[in-house]
Amino acid sequence: MKITVAMDSFKGSLTSTEAGEAVKRGILRAVPDAEVTVIPLADGGEGTIDAIAPYIKSCRRELVVTGPLGDPVTAYYIYEPASKTAYIEMAKASGLTLVPAERRDVYRATSYGTGELMKDAIDHGAERLVICIGGSATNDGGAGMLQALGARLTDKDGNDIRAGAIGLKDLDRVDLSRCDGRVPEITVASDVTNPLCGPDGASHVYGPQKGATYEMAEEMDGWLRSFAALTGKDPFEEGTGAAGGMSFALKNFLNARIRSGAEIVIEATGAESLIRDCDVVVTGEGRMDSQTLNGKAPYRIMELGKRYGKVVAGITGILGEGWEACIDAGFNSVTPLIEPSMDREKALRSVEDTAAQVFAGYGT
Template sequence: MKFVIAPDSFKGGMTAKEAAQAIQAGLEKVLPDAEYVKVPMADGGEGTVQSLVDATGGELLSQSVTGPLGKPVEAHFGILGNGTTAVIEMAEASGIQYVNDQTHNPLITTTFGTGELILKALDQGVNTIILGIGGSATNDGGAGMAQALGVRLQNKQTHEILFGGGSLDELDSINMEHIDPRIAQTEFIIASDVTNPLVGPEGSSAVFGPQKGATPEMIKVLDKNLSHYADIIKRDLDKDLAYYPGAGAAGGLGAGLLAFTPAKMEKGIDIVIEYSQLKEKAKNADVIFTGEGGIDFQTKFGKTPYGVAQATKLVSPNAPVIVLAGNVGSGVESLYSSKSIDAIFAIVPGVTTLPDAIAAGPLNLTNTAENVGRLIMALEKS
């Protein structure tokens, strides 16, 4: 019997690799002779670097870069097992975890460190860079990232504008002469499910600005500045990005990548499925296990369990897909209608606090997998 185990991370408790190991440990108690294929997964958000490194036998590297407040931070990125692809989470360099209620200020936070990570990845000789963009502390439209890559964002005096979305109104011209020449020779893939435009009522400032500390007054300034930024990009680079779907992701980093690199956008889960070779590994599977910390009706909008189910059904249509989750929320019955997910199990055995549930996560996951394994074994005998 062949089991394919392809979970996402259980946020705060287990990496995707650890979750896969916990599931296998439970199944092995009752099915020790089965074949187990572990494929750590992610959907482009937190954990994507670790999952793809684990799934491909790659390498995790670290680099000191400029954080969103201009201070050095230690950031990680991955080189996949093929040696030619890097994977970066922008939050590692420019994430909201580096600010707090006293320091968050999207008028001044910068994506410069994300650009530095891109350069460090290029130094490893890669020709493809996957960028997961989410969890940002920034609202600068990727301007800081562009500056790190060598783009000159100049004011009327031809001086470089300052960091942050609050300075974009001073932008007068874009000079691309000094951008790192390797950028044009590199494939950039943006892993993001966000479809928000750069500006307007559904734009990055209005929708995501408040969680980064933007007041209503700041939002007006930031949105106006990003609109001006988009106008200069359209004039100087002939790219119309103000209302491009996904340009507003990560405080407009989506727009910056589309403007200054040869980037294309894809769904995060689709990228991970491709680079982890999940479909190939799932051929001739008897049962598929997936999961994550929480599952509800939103899971069908690009989350890992739904993506895994759809992908594996293409190559092993008769293999049941079983989801193990820390929390089963409302509307999960809608996941069954697609006929991709066959069963969903909550792993928490009883009433408990969230910290205790997280601490007991690996044991609970193993125990639940064992119980499901016993059911499978009983059905095989019948």
């Protein structure tokens, strides 16, 4: 029996590879003669470039950039010389995990460091950028990133606006004339379809996890609307609300194309050919619910499995509201962990035990 395992990360406890290898161990306990292949999975958020790196001939470039709250952080991106493509992960420079919970300040968090990574890649010859934008701490509409590339965002007195979403409150003019003219072809890797503004926009949907109250989200939504109006851009366009509006800036100011992050990883890892040639597919993530069907990585894997008529088993940390929709969409089963845990070692054991339980019937 051939089994392909493509697990997304269990945020806060297990990486994609750790979860996948734990599933493999569980499967082999139940079905010792199974042929199990583990491939990493990501959707544009944390871990995306690490998932891609083993499958392309790339080098890693590390540098110190401006962190979300202005403190220096060490970040890196990967560069594929053959295609002159740099893969940049926003979470490495402007990520929520870089800010301790007690210091989260969505008003001040800036995307400037991600812009610095982009500029460095351009300086080193990149002609294509793939920007993976999940897991950000920011809600600045990509303003910091634009400033790092040379754009001037000023208030009514001609002064540069403050860093973070709060700067948009005073924004009066956007001048791209000094923006780096070498900006290459850009692809945004994202699994988010939310617009920039409105009840489903960046501020209201993702602001709370970055420390925003409802009142703060309302304020920031208004500032982002003004930003869009000032530049004549549509604040309700699908997909522009990712990473606090980073996708809005990349698409509307730098002509970026927005693509599914999961699909980019699937292409890089050769997942489709493995799934086509196997018997069973296993996928999942820390939480599976009705939102899993909104283009998330496990859903993309399930779609591939069903395209080739495979059994697709889901393994998840916990089941969220509306998880039954996953079964209706095509998953043959969705199984929560026997013992969910944020502790890495406990989570590893639980994933292994759960996989062994799921495949117990396959060995008889």
